[in-house]
Amino acid sequence: EVQLVQSGAEVKKPGESLKISCKGSGYSFTSYWIGWVRQMPGKGLEWMGIIYPGDSDTRYSPSFQGQVTISADKSISTAYLQWSSLKASDTAMYYCARRQTGDVFDYWGQGTLVTVSS
């Protein structure tokens, strides 16, 4: 069974750094792109970027380029999303998802809620 399990909710202060994770199982982790999607409170889905764990090839949406870093450790089948300096506007639910052919996400993690507040 394909599963993506994300790390737990985080509460941080502005300016702090953060790295959240997404562990894949039940499939060949290095053979599928993993993407990240942001959902701000009460809002829609925003495509952030994707990584191919096989060779760490990474693509970012222009809206998120330079704002976050996506990485992966294929030895432990885990993808990451990180911030070097959080802002209150980063408060959101973040989902990881597996990309099937055609930039479509077929399996999703349960989401990680990130709250940034002073």
Add this chain to the structure above:
Amino acid sequence: DIQMTQSPSSVSASVGDRVTITCRASQGISSWLAWYQQKPGKAPKLLIYAASSLQSGVPSRFSGSGSGTDFTLTISSLQPEDFATYYCQQANSFPPLFGGGTKVEIK
């Protein structure tokens, strides 16, 4: 970027109703369109890909159609578990943006 516009933003319907949601792309995307369902507090779920292909395990009351710039998601007979928000996503060019969502509410 290719912008995706969904309409309506919300719709009220009753169990058993036929519901149609529209998604329009700012430029042609062939059949590179997907539909997702999201229930409150849950991750999105893939329903349709390639405009009209039903994802495995999705009930046949869901169907998708369209190509180019105009697409529709149809629920042939609305069930209680279908009350949710639906998103389209273009998969033709980078970045593969989502539409703004359509909330299907109980009438």
